[in-house]
Amino acid sequence: MSAHNRSSRYGRFAGGPDPLAPPVDLAEALEAIAEEVMAGYSPRHALQEFLRRGGRNRDGLDDLAGRVQQRRRDLLGRHRLDGTLSEVRKLLDTAVLEERKQLVRDAMMDNTDRAFREMRLQNLPYSTAAAVNELSSYDWQSGAAREAYEQIKDLLGREVLDQRFAGMKQALENATEADRAAVSGMLQDLNNLLEKHRRGEDTDEDFQEFMAQHGQFFPENPQSVEELIDALAQRSAAAQRLLQSMSQEQRDELMRLSGQAFGSAQLMAQLDQLDSNLRALRPGEDWSGSERFDGQEGLGLGDGTGVLQDIAELDQLAEQLSQSYSGSRLDDLDLDALARQLGPDAAVSARTLAEIERAMQDGGYLRRDTDGGLRLSPQAMRRLGKSLLRDTATQLSGRQGRRDTRVAGAAGEQTGSSREWQFGDAEPWDVTRTITNAIRRTMADGGDPARGLRLGMGDIEVAETEARTQAAVALLADVSFSMAAEGRWVPMKRTALALHHLVSTRFRGDRLQLITFGRYAQAMDIGELTALPVVREQGTNLHHGLLLANRFFRRHPSMQPVLLVVTDGEPTAHLLADGESWFSWPPDPETIRVTVAELDRLGRAGVQATFFRLGGDPALERFVQRMARRIDGRVVAPDVGDLGAAVVGEYLRAHFHGPYDDTDWAS
Incomplete structure (x- = not known):
């Protein structure tokens, strides 16, 4: 057969998953699951809830179950026997x-x-x-x-x-x-x-x-x-x-x-x-x-039996979609039956949900802990932190008054970028960029680079650096019940996760300590903080939190101490000599005294402190202003949705000693 007589016909792929379909995107699922986990739900529950709700452009199990029930009602309401x-x-x-x-x-x-x-x-x-x-x-x-x-x-x-x-x-x-x-x-x-x-x-x-x-x-x-x-x-x-x-x-x-x-x-x-x-x-x-059956369309014995088979199949699908039985997984779903009853689009949605469940559980994003439960893995935390940090960078880039202040200097850290040499610069040359510039200029002038190059002053580029110091950063997060009651619980955790990712990936020379304070204070890793449940317990023990921060700073004496405190209430508890927590509302004068005394010790150690005041409590506003003045610190009162950008921005300000570039650190 000659080539010009050959013809091909193309159509929708049938017979299983599309082999050319892109891999399932887990970003939306991971963010939704992490949001539920940070709100206090277990990872298993969070995964199930996401699968039930579905994504922005994807039916969830509840949508499919609703369509199953509607088809069942249609069959019964259309026919008579x-x-x-x-x-x-x-x-x-x-x-x-x-x-x-x-x-x-x-x-x-x-x-x-x-x-x-x-x-x-x-x-x-x-x-x-x-x-x-x-x-x-x-x-x-x-x-x-x-x-x-x-x-x-x-x-x-x-x-x-x-x-x-x-x-x-x-x-x-x-x-x-x-x-x-x-x-x-x-x-x-x-x-x-x-x-x-x-x-x-x-x-x-x-x-x-x-x-x-x-x-x-x-x-x-x-x-x-x-x-x-x-x-x-x-x-x-x-x-x-x-x-x-x-x-x-x-x-x-x-x-x-x-x-x-x-x-x-x-x-x-x-x-x-x-x-x-x-x-x-x-x-x-x-x-x-x-x-x-209460419809108007008469059914013969054979057709009626077929309808009853359809109804039985729909009932089985409803049970599978409910995922309420022991050991249930979306791999149990009969995709062929789903396609028969609801059409191929429903089967595609269900297959995608099953792939998400499989990827989350088998792909390393959820892992079993020592108690047999599920928790977000370090891989999931890194991916989520990167996403949150990107959102934070977007918020910061919209602020006014920021400018690029990357400074050349041998003592700085290289950023990976380069710029044109200026008189007085002492940093190393970027040889690759310099030679490339010379080649381009020579060719533009009609010369042949193979016969040799002559460097011009405009060809030279230098490796760009940032003037910064290493820092020991203590993020103190209020975990009293009011934080959850006022909708600040999840934003607080998102803030900690974004900051943790920034420090662990972009500023690896720094040290970060996450400290929570409620009735007691506790140092914890990012995984523990992310999964921390809400506890209905009274007490805002900033005193204990400052004690732990002071201990952390002493372990890193050569680093610049940076204290970041996120709170929505005055101190109402402090640590006694025997290790017990003393609670009082209104705040006891002794609680205020020991809290201020611990803050003064941090001030004498040269700590750079910023207090993030959440909410409009006048008493809290007066307290944090006085605390900040005592150690030449700052007070920031962000909206809860802007908390992450505010905390990351203050961390960067402590590094760059003033204005900084908004986006380079988030790449």
Whole structure:
């Protein structure tokens, strides 16, 4: 075939996950889970809540469960179960009408015989089933009437088979006697196979032989006798639930009509035997349930059984989506069933959620602690800290009055950037940039760099440095109950995480100590602070927090001490000599005295202190202003949403001794 005759057709990929789809983005999930964890929930609960809610552009489990329930309501509200009875009634009315017409037209018929026939037709029972049975021995004079009556038996036969074998109603339309004999033979062989299986006497060869002979009746293409039984039992149980969903009158009518199916009592005996075998082999199926249908669209026996199967499948999906059973995971979700019931988009959403769950648990973002619970891993903390720090940089970049003050000097740290040399600069050259500049200038002037280069003053670039000192930073975070009650708990943790990431990645020479203070103070790592639960305990023991900060600074005597205090209340507790905490509200004068005394010791050590006042309490405002004045510190009163930017900004100010570049440190 020539190249120009070749053609290709492209379409949506089918048959599983898209192999070209980008990997799932965990950033949104990680941030949402961390937010819940910082609010006091367990990581497992936080993960489950995110999966339930979904993402910004993705359905969650609750959305999918809602769609499942809506489809269930639609099925029940659209249909009613008298479809087969209505079809039989129409065919019966047609048969009787055609017969009466024929009796009127048949002038050669004996008047007595005609009168007898008309009387028999006139006095048919009101019950459809009784009327059909009454006419089973009637000698039809009209060919059209006889055909309509035979259609009743054919319809009933196809419907009762369609109840057990989906698609039989259509497959056996206009069936011949040979087709019906093939069905009867299949039923006999099927019952023999199931009875052998009940006794444990069947072999795989028995199943293969059965499928080779009768496989056309099973579009599900079962691969074993167990799969065959599963498919048949689910359908048969749905058929039983369909009957249970009917009124007693409807059930009685159908039971009486069933004897007319194909005009063969043997067929119903074989089907009864099949139901008995399936009940024995799969007793766990729902054989006795029922539903309330109240719609207007009539359903035949086969279609109604299919609807009951759909409802059973929807119920299973609802349970899977609830994730309420022990050991539940989204890998349990039947994605094929979800696609059948709600469409391929629902399956894609569920698959994505399962990938998120798998990636969070198996990809290193959640790990088990010594108690068997889950916690955010260091990898997750780093990724989250980077994201929070990026948000903080964005907030800081919007502030007014900031400028770039990176200073050249041999004592500074290289930033990784370079700039044009200026008179008086003493830092090392950036050789690569300098040579590159010379090459570009030579080529622009028409010269050939291969014949040699002459450096010009404008070619020279120097490695850029920052003037900074190493710092020992103590972040004191108020964890009294008021912080949680006033919505400051999570912003406080986000602030600590952003600062921790900045210090651990950009300013590795610094040392950071996180200290929480409530009734007592405690030094903790970032993981402990992130997972710290809210405790309904009174007390703001700043005194104890300052004691721990002083101890931390003494361990790093060569570093600049930086104290950052985040609080929303006056000190109401202090540490006694025996290690117990003394609480008093209003604040006890002794609490204020020992707190101020500890602050003075920090001031004498040259600490750079900043107090971050949250809320508008006038007493707190007066207290922190006095504290700051005692040690030449600062007071910042940020909005709670701006707390992270305020704390990081003060940390950077302590390093750069004034204005600083807003974004270089966040890259």
